[in-house]
Amino acid sequence: MSIFSVPSDPAPGFAPVRLATIRLAPVLCVAMLLCGCDAPVEHYPPNQVHSLVVSAKLDAPTELAAEDTTAALEAWFGTPIEPRWPAEQMSRDDAKSLVRLENLQRAAGPVYSDQDNRHFGLFNEHCVTCHGVSGGGNGPASLLQNPYPRDFRPGVYKWKSTERGAKPTREDLMTILRHGAPGTGMPSFQRLSEDDLQALVDYVIYLSVRGEFERRLLTEAVVELGYEESRPDDDASLLTLATFDQDAFAMEVARDVLDRITGQWVDAPQSLIAVPEETPDDAASIARGDEWFHGPIANCVGCHGKQGGGDIVTFDFDDWTKEFTEGIAVTPTDREAVRPFRTAGALRPRQIYPRTLTDGVYRGGGDPQTLYRRIVAGIAGTPMAGRSVADQPSDKELTSDQVWDIVHYVRSLDEAKP
Ligand code: HEC
Ligand code: HEC
Structure with missing residues (x-):
């Protein structure tokens, strides 16, 4: 098959x-x-x-x-x-x-x-x-x-x-x-x-x-x-x-x-996300990406853990699950409260985990352009939010160059990469 x-x-x-x-x-x-x-x-x-x-x-x-x-x-x-x-x-x-x-x-x-x-x-x-x-x-x-x-x-x-x-x-x-x-x-x-x-x-x-x-x-x-x-x-x-x-x-x-x-x-x-020309993928960019990844604006570390190691404990659900649970004040782990929805055909609530970024497996594609868009838009239906991109560096928003740095850093984390 x-x-x-x-x-x-x-x-x-x-x-x-x-x-x-x-x-x-x-x-x-x-x-x-x-x-x-x-x-x-x-x-x-x-x-x-x-x-x-x-x-x-x-x-x-x-x-x-x-x-x-x-x-x-x-x-x-x-x-x-x-x-x-x-x-x-x-x-x-x-x-x-x-x-x-x-x-x-x-x-x-x-x-x-x-x-x-x-x-x-x-x-x-x-x-x-x-x-x-x-x-x-x-x-x-x-x-x-x-x-x-x-x-x-x-x-x-x-x-x-x-x-x-x-x-x-x-x-x-x-x-x-x-x-x-x-x-x-x-x-x-x-x-x-x-x-x-x-x-x-x-x-x-x-x-x-x-x-x-x-x-x-x-x-x-x-x-x-x-x-x-x-x-x-x-x-x-x-x-x-x-x-x-x-x-x-x-x-x-x-x-x-x-x-x-x-x-x-x-x-x-x-609504296609425009991707500006890629900046050089070199050691300096990766080092900056490391900083942004762990810094307060991007704060990727808050969910993906240090160096993307996935060691952070999060307790969250995707939007498809939240709709019949948290969205209407039903606790996802409360079996009794969830039962009527399960009887009506809902699947058992399952937690969503931020990805471990060191194994190089990307569900939605790991090429640079795709990762650029992923960071800007976040992942719809999941807790990973999007980010607005600014022209000038500030303490609130990333610039497109900084997003590229993060892309280069994330790609450098793949331990299986030759
Ligand atoms: C609020 C938590 C949260 C934050 C903050 C966050 N992510 Fe995520 N991320 C997730 C979750 C959850 C997933 C898994 C989504 C899925 O597969 O359904 C994910 C998945 C990913 C993936 C895998 C995409 C794929 O195709 O498989 C990448 C890459 C990623 N995140 C990078 C980042 C970067 C870079 C940042 C910082 C700019 C970041 N994330 C910030 C929660 C977060
Ligand atoms: C073995 C089970 C399985 C089969 C068979 C399967 N899918 Fe999927 N499909 C999934 C899973 C699991 C996901 C969710 C992946 C995720 O959340 O990252 C998915 C996601 C999708 C998505 C959504 C992608 C997105 O961007 O959110 C589409 C569209 C899709 N499948 C279409 C199809 C079509 C069309 C077929 C038949 C040709 C098919 N699938 C066969 C398991 C399957």
């Missing part, structure tokens, strides 16, 4: 897939046998965890809103066997063509090849065991992984070239598919054809847009449309989305939500 393939020729800055993936292999096989993953699921499972979170946040019932959101979603986005792209509900032309329906149809549905040896059911074949049918990151093989597979539905990605709050570009998603995330369960799909990869990228974007639309629509239903225990009147009912009643207020609200999300995807390339 392709998911265990190890790229023979990793790109510069990418370590080959390491032990973590190989150790996972038996676990995955068992999980796949248990679930019979080739049988396609007919409906996308609703995001019940998020529905509970919204209910707790707004102190309001969300069952009915969730039920109608699910119906509306199926009308607009179809099913895992027959996905749809609701282009006619979007106002921007570039959003309409953000993904190609033909690609979605190839990535979705059951696994088979046609006479021309074109592959179908790509997501089912390669991704679903980890990322789940709706891209919730909680597929059957997710349980024993650390970090967990990405939940695409909040629309937040870690390994990208854009500003922290922006969506990744298509190229970012292609890069992660080609190289995987070394040191995690996310394998490399280098062996797949360019066409297959493009179809998968479209499908990830589709699942992400769909999942984020589901999340935001639910909140709008309660806050804007007046959903509580009973359904609001016709004009504000989400059922108008399923009947495509163009004049209804609910339709207007939903189209707005969809425009905002798809707009962010279309505009992602405009």
Whole structure:
């Protein structure tokens, strides 16, 4: 199976897939046998965890809103066997063509090849065991992984070239598919054809847009449309989305939500972090980088430990976990308090650890440009914050030259480097 393939020729800055993936292999096989993953699921499972979170946040019932959101979603986005792209509900032309329906149809549905040896059911074949049918990151093989597979539905990605709050570009998603995330369960799909990869990228974007639309629509239903225990009147009912009643207020609200999300995807390339020309990577730069790394402005040492040795004890969680725990005053380690969310499909809260920087394994790429962007943007969804870059040195902000020094220092920490 392709998911265990190890790229023979990793790109510069990418370590080959390491032990973590190989150790996972038996676990995955068992999980796949248990679930019979080739049988396609007919409906996308609703995001019940998020529905509970919204209910707790707004102190309001969300069952009915969730039920109608699910119906509306199926009308607009179809099913895992027959996905749809609701282009006619979007106002921007570039959003309409953000993904190609033909690609979605190839990535979705059951696994088979046609006479021309074109592959179908790509997501089912390669991704679903980890990322789940709706891209919730909680597929059957997710349980024993650390970090967990990405939940695409909040629309937040870690390994990208854009500003922290922006969506990744298509190229970012292609890069992660080609190289995987070394040191995690996310394998490399280098062996797949360019066409297959493009179809998968479209499908990830589709699942992400769909999942984020589901999340935001639910909140709008309660806050804007007046959903509580009973359904609001016709004009504000989400059922108008399923009947495509163009004049209804609910339709207007939903189209707005969809425009905002798809707009962010279309505009992602405009949020690319500019990388100034690299300064010389010499001993002097590394020595300065050492100073900044351990100094008060960058304070990398505060999480990564002295010389990036990872000896600091931190107790923190990623944003995907915080959403159903700290975000609504639930202690992640309180099993009883977490139980309802676990029952609704949430994975057991797992701590996130700052990386040990001496082993040279970079999940999101270790080439200088990528590291420059990583330091400036931080890592979205994790405790590693971004940093603004100033023109002049000060006691508050780093300059781009100083960021380059840190990049050189971090790269010099790799003990395995020849
Ligand atoms: C063996 C499990 C596994 C399989 C199979 C798998 N993934 Fe992943 N994937 C992961 C894990 C784990 C992460 C999280 C990595 C991290 O947080 O650093 C991830 C992360 C991602 C990300 C997010 C990267 C980011 O920037 O945040 C994307 C996109 C993705 N996977 C797409 C796919 C696609 C598409 C497939 C199928 C072609 C696939 N994955 C197959 C485990 C898997
Ligand atoms: C608040 C804590 C915190 C601070 C401060 C911090 N980091 Fe991180 N860093 C993390 C965490 C957590 C991760 C792991 C994220 C993950 O893999 O999901 C990480 C990961 C990394 C990675 C690995 C990226 C990859 O592709 O795998 C690098 C490199 C890094 N940090 C460098 C730095 C540098 C340089 C600084 C200072 C400018 C810094 N960090 C400051 C918490 C922090």
